[in-house]
Amino acid sequence: MSSTRLASLVEGAQARRAGVTADQISLSALEAVRAERSNPDQAVEHYRFVIENATKERDQAFLVPAYLRLADLLEQRGRLDEALKSVDQFFSKQAEIQPPHAPTDAQRSLMSLHKTRLMAALKKSGHIAG
Numbered sequence: 001m002s003s004t005r006l007a008s009l010v011e012g013a014q015a016r017r018a019g020v021t022a023d024q025i026s027l028s029a030l031e032a033v034r035a036e037r038s039n040p041d042q043a044v045e046h047y048r049f050v051i052e053n054a055t056k057e058r059d060q061a062f063l064v065p066a067y068l069r070l071a072d073l074l075e076q077r078g079r080l081d082e083a084l085k086s087v088d089q090f091f092s093k094q095a096e097i098q099p100p101h102a103p104t105d106a107q108r109s110l111m112s113l114h115k116t117r118l119m120a121a122l123k124k125s126g127h128i129a130g
Contacts, residue, residue: 025050025059029066036069040077044070051089060101063093068107071114081127084118087111 032046047070050062067090074083090111094103103111122128 025054025056025062028053029062032066032069036073040073044073044077047073051086057098060097063097063101064090064103064107068110071111075114075118080118080122080125084115084122087115087118091115 028046028049032043032050035043035046047066050059050066051070054060054063054066067086071083071086071090074080074086090103091108094108097103119128
């Protein structure tokens with residue numbers, strides 16, 4: 001989806017007051033994707049909002065992608081401690097995500113590899129005792 005089309009969707013939903021209230025989680029997820037390149041710190045905050053506020057069943061579809069993108073984005077920004085915390089949070093919360101939105105084996109494996117990589121990087125930098 002082009003960034004213009006994505007912006008149009010977000011702005012259209014924001015123009016409809018009821019749409020914003022009902023779709024805060026999905027709008028935050030879209031805003032996060034949109035902000036990843038232009039404003040990564042804002043994208044991080046949007047992903048965190050999704051993770052912290054996706055309590056309704058219809059919002060759960062956004063949880064696993066938000067965890068995956070947040071961990072990647074934090075690592076790319078050099079925020080390794082925060083990235084590791086988000087991966088650990090993913091593993092502690094994964095059982096609460098109901099099917100069909102629960103993480104797949106591949107997604108759990110990806111996050112496990114991510115955790116291994118982050119721990120190695122933190123150990124190398126002296127942030128984790130070896």
